[in-house]
Structure formats: C-alpha cells, structure tokens
Amino acid sequence: xxxxxxxxxxxxxxxxxxxxxxxxxxxxxxxxxxxxxxxxxxxxxxxxxxxxxxxxxxxxxxxxxxxxxxxxxxxxxxxxxxxxxxxxxxxxxxxxxxxxxxxxxxxxxxxxxxxxxxxxxxxxxxxxxxxxxxxxxxxxxxxxxxxxxxxxxxxxxxxxxxxxxxxxxxxxxxxxxxxxxxxxxxxxxxxxxxxxxxxxxxxxxxxxxxxxxxxxxxxxxxxxxxxxxxxxxxxxxxxxxxxxxxxxxxxxxxxxxxxxxxxxxxxxxxxxxxxxxxxxxxxxxxxxxxxxxxxxxxxxxxxxxxxxxxxxxxxxxxxxxxxxxxxxxxxxxxxxxxxxxxxxxxxxxxxxxxxxxxxxxxxxxxxxxxxxxxxxxxxxxxxxxxxxxxxxxxxxxxxxxxxxxxxxxxxxxxxxxxxxxxxxxxxxxxxxxxxxxxxxxxxxxxxxxxxxxxxxxxxxxxxxxxxxxxxxxxxxxxxxxxxxxxxxxxx
Numbered sequence: 345x346x347x348x349x350x351x352x353x354x355x356x357x358x359x360x361x362x363x364x365x366x367x368x369x370x371x372x373x374x375x376x377x378x379x380x381x382x383x384x385x386x387x388x389x390x391x392x393x394x395x396x397x398x399x400x401x402x403x404x405x406x407x408x409x410x411x412x413x414x415x416x417x418x419x420x421x422x423x424x425x426x427x428x429x430x431x432x433x434x435x436x437x438x439x440x441x442x443x444x445x446x447x448x449x450x451x452x453x454x455x456x457x458x459x460x461x462x463x464x465x466x467x468x469x470x471x472x473x474x475x476x477x478x479x480x481x482x483x484x485x486x487x488x489x490x491x492x493x494x495x496x497x498x499x500x501x502x503x504x505x506x507x508x509x510x511x512x513x514x515x516x517x518x519x520x521x522x523x524x525x526x527x528x529x530x531x532x533x534x535x536x537x538x539x540x541x542x543x544x545x546x547x548x549x550x551x552x553x554x555x556x557x558x559x560x561x562x563x564x565x566x567x568x569x570x571x572x573x574x575x576x577x578x579x580x581x582x583x584x585x586x587x588x589x590x591x592x593x594x595x596x597x598x599x600x601x602x603x604x605x606x607x608x609x610x611x612x613x614x615x616x617x618x619x620x621x622x623x624x625x626x627x628x629x630x631x632x633x634x635x636x637x638x639x640x641x642x643x644x645x646x647x648x649x650x651x652x653x654x655x656x657x658x659x660x661x662x663x664x665x666x667x668x669x670x671x672x673x674x675x676x677x678x679x680x681x682x683x684x685x686x687x688x689x690x691x692x693x694x695x696x697x698x699x700x701x702x703x704x705x706x707x708x709x710x711x712x713x714x715x716x717x718x719x720x721x722x723x724x725x726x727x728x729x730x731x732x733x734x735x736x737x738x739x740x741x742x743x744x745x746x747x748x749x750x751x752x753x754x755x756x757x758x759x760x761x762x763x764x765x766x767x768x769x770x771x772x773x774x775x776x777x778x779x780x781x782x783x784x785x786x787x788x789x790x791x792x793x794x795x796x797x798x799x800x801x802x803x804x805x806x807x808x809x810x811x812x813x814x815x816x817x818x819x820x821x822x823x824x825x826x827x828x829x830x831x832x833x834x835x
Contacts, residue, residue, distance in 0.1 A: 364711050371395065371402050374708035378701040379406040385697045388689035389586065392417050393701075394615040396622065396682040397709060401615045409583055409688060411590065419612040422571065422582045423686050424596055426664035428614075428673050429607040431621075431632075433540055434646030436547055436558055437476055438632035445550040448473040448636065455546040458517060465525040472546075473636040474529040475539050476646045481525040486538030487511040487599075488519070501593050501667040508599040516541060516600055530637055533644070537604035540647065544601035555601045567620055572609040574602045582608055585668020588691020593668030605664065611686065614673065618682030621660065621675045633660050655714040655748035656706055663698075665690055672698040679710045693764070700757065717747040718754035725758060729770035733777050752782050756791055763795055771795045779808075786816030793825065802829050 375393045382391050383406060390407040405417040440446040446455065451469035453460055463470050470480050484490065492503050520542070527534075544555040551558055556574055564572055575598070576582060585593045598606055609617075623629050633651050635643040642652035651660040657678025664671045671686040672695075683702050687694060707716045717739065725732030740749055748754065755778040763771035775792035782788050793808035806829050809822040816822075829835075 366397070366709055366711055368402070371397065371709060372404065374705055375402070375404050378704050379404070381704075382685075382687070382697050382701050383407055386588075386687070386689060386691060386694055387590075388687045388691075388694070390417055390583075390688050392421075392423075392611050392686045393705070394611045394618070394684040395705070395709070396615050396618040398680050399619070401619075403611055403615065405611075417583065417611075417686075417688075420571065420610055422576065422580060422608045422610055423671065423688070424582060424585065424664075424666040424669045425572075425607050425609045425614070425671055426596065426605040426666040426669065428609070428662055428664040428671060429603065429605045430540055430647040431617075431662055431673070432559060432563055432607065433543055433547075433603045434476055434648070435628060435632045436555075436562060437472070437543055438646050439562060439628055440547060440550055441472075442628060442631055446472055446546070452542070452546065455549050456542070457545070457549060460521060460523075462521060462523060463525060465528050468529060470525060470529045475543060477530065477636050477644045478533055478535055478539070478647065479530050479637070479644070480534060480536060480539050481527040481529045481532060482534060482536050482539060483524040483526045484538075485536050486516055486519050486523075486541065498587075498591060501587070505594045505597050505667070509597040511599055513600055540604035541600045544603035548601075555603055567616060569609070569613045569616060572607060572613045572617075574598070574606050574608075576608055583669065583688050585666060585688045585690060587668060588689065588694065593666075593690065595668075596666045605666070611684065614671075614684040614686075615682070618673070618675060618684055622677055622680060622682050624677055654751060656710070657713070663695060665695065670694045670698060672702055674702050674706075676706055676710070679706070679713075681706060681709055696757070696760070714746060714748040716754060717749055718758040720747060722758055722761070725762065725770065725774060726765070726767070729762075729767070729773045733773065736777065749781075752778075752785060752787060755781065756787065759791055759795070763798065768795060768799050772799065784815065786812040786814075786819055786822075788812075789815070790819060790822055793822070797825065797829065802833050805829060 379391050379393060389411050390409050392405045395402040403419055409415045409417055441448055449471055452472055452475055453463055453469065465481055474480050487507055489504055489507065492500060492507065547558055548555055582595060587593055596606060621629055632646040633648065634645060636645065637643060642650050645651045649661050649663055656676050659674065659676045662673045668690050669688050670690050671684065673684050675682040683705055685698050685701055703716060704719060707719060717736065720739065721732050721736045724735050739747055755774060759771050759774040759778060762774055772795045775788065775795050779788040779792055789808040789812035793805045793812060796805035796808060806826060809826050812819050813822045
C-alpha cells in the first residue's frame, strides 16, 4: 500500500540527543539537494520550497513553470493550494468553538438550516467534532464524483470540472437529504469535501456573515496574508498546472462556498501561515490542532490530514492536490520548523515524492532526534539488497537510539522506490524484511503482495493479500487485487 501514514509513538529517547547548530548554508544545501531529487524523480517542470526555522524564513524556486518558457516561479507566484484551504476552514471552526458560538459535542443539525432526520446513525447524531475530524460517516461526497472517478483518463479532470461548475447550493442541500450515515459517527475516517462545504454553511449561520467575509476578517487580514484569497483579481494569473505526462490541466472551479479547496496563495503567504501554525502560545492554533476524539497516537484535529507524535515530535501535515498542482504543508513545533513544498504537477507519484522531500528536509534540519533509517540504508539497498538488509540489522542492533525503526513508512517507501526503479526482486526482499519487522500490521503484507503480483508470483501474492485483509478487513485495495488475481489465474 503506497501511502502509509506514520502512526508511531513519541520515542523515549527523543530529547536526549545533543543539539547541533544548523547553518543557513546547510539549509539551502538541503533545499537544493531535495529539489534536484524531486525534479529528477517526477520530471516536473517546477518545484518551490519554503522553510520557517526558529522564526526565520528561507525560500527557493527551481525549474520553470512552463516547459521551455524559462519562467521560474517566485515568492509572489499564485498557486492553487487546494485542500490547504481546509486548514483555514478548520481554524474558523476552532474560533467558533473558542468564541462559544459552537459546542463540539452538539448535533450538527442544531446549526443547520432545514430538517435532516437522515444525518444520524441508529439514533446517534453526527456531532461537530465528528464533522471536523473527518469521521462523519457520510456515505458519499457532495457533489458525488464517484462515477466519474471509477475510470480515470486524460478527460477525467475536465469532467469533474464541468460537474463542479454546474453544482449549486440548492442542489447541495437537496442532495444532503439523501446522505446516509453508514458508520457510527466519530469512528471511521472518511475524507469528504461535502463536509467542508457544510462547515462553511454552519459558520455562516452562527456568525451571520458570509464564509468569505469570515476568512478575510479573522485570518487573511490579521495574518497579513495579502495574496491569499478565494477569488483573484482580473489582472492576476494563477500558475498553470500539469498532469504527470505534461498535459495541461484545468484550474479547480469555484464550487459552493469554496471551503474545501478553492483558495489561491503564494509561497510567501504560506510561510507566514507556517509561522502561525507553529505558535505554541496561540490558543486558536492549539485548539485547531488538538486531539478531539482522544486517539492519543494520531488524529485529524480540525481537518488536518494527520497530527501525530513520532520521531519528529508532535507534527501536523496537510496535503493539497488540484488537477495540476500539489503542495504539502507540514509543521514540526517541537523543532520550531515548518515546511511548505509546491509543484505545478499532479502525477501518480507526485505526492510520494513531496512526502519524501519534506521527510528528508526535516531529517537534515532538525538539531537533535532520531534520523530516517530508510534514508540511511537506501544507497546500500540499491547497490546490493542483501548488504542493505544486513546493514539495517546491524544498525538496529548497535545504534537503535540513533535511527527511527518504529515508523512503518520507512521500509514501505524504500520498497516502492526499489519497485519503481525496476528492482522487483530487491523490492520483494525489502518487503519481506518489512513484514518480519511489523508482522501484526496489514500494510506490509499488502506491499509484499503487490511486489509478488508484479513479478507474476500470483500464489504468493494472493497469500499475502489475504493476510493483509485478515489484519485489516477495511483494505479495499486487497479486495480489488484478489479479483485481479482471479482473472489472471483463471480461478
């Protein structure tokens, strides 16, 4: 399974390492190195990095916005920030809670216009904290794009664009009456843009102002985010976006309240927003990042992808993906470091490479703490997989405090790098190590099964997909792959 999230606990040795001084030269060297790796791996035209460290900002831009045009991005280039918009929506909801306008444990229908007897599960209503934690239990998104996304091709983005453009608030409220809450609210993660639009409606009701006005008055103006907004001026242009094959993509259309992903911003403004999200003394920041459902190890807070405690201390991550642009916004408060990376590409492997870039940047820039084990053994694994695995075991035996061995994503990501490079046998051996290190997790078996499938070892692939399903019955990928194996083997 390619996108494994880090769910590890804070390590007992996290704060025992001696601090070292990271120089400005080292910061820019790390940025240059990661940009080179990213552009090589993705073939993207452009890559921008913004870092806030100890209150100081560092930015650099690489490549060109449009191939052959020589038009390098700068700190004033407007990008679609897509789902980073959700952090603004979540912060406004956190403010409403702190203002006493909303109670987290209240039924969401208390703040809605109209009657919605369907928004409950066996008599248990969806509460505000379920909504903002992305655990509403709603059975579909609004608008419902599921049919359009079943078969993805070069025209999919344009079909979704057409749907979004024509979708109205009247249709939204009509469709909301057909929503079914299929799981107990607060229990199952469900990334749903419709819940963000509903949040905007609730905010308008409790404050008596438009969502856009609330954004301006409470965030954009106070934080001096002068180039961040829902609607751009006529004389402004937004960076063009491309798919993984270099095809020009449409911009996300304005839809409903724009609360799920319509905002535009610049790297300069995003680094200012990083500073805001790193402020441990700001009550609004702390509220918007806190664990609402008492998950302890990792949580979604107010519309974050994940807030977790691991080898990087407490950290919070949000990914924004448009048709042709992707960005990753990540704060590490225990190190007083924030990182925002943007590219005007949205390909199959763009997110994974953005994730790796940020992980490597924080690995370089943090003054203490455990380092990435996957990064440490990568070179040896590519040269000789058996030597790489032996090196892993040696480090785990002799330097377990120096490297992070508890994060599953380390071996998972390295295994996929090997697979994508064509080293299928090496990836199988790496995933076998992954399984042996995390035998009670479903994801290692899923990844090993995929490697076996790609090597046409269907019996072993089936065996591991079934083990993954045994450990994680919600693994839809395993179910789909087992059907593919049936077709391949004629069972």
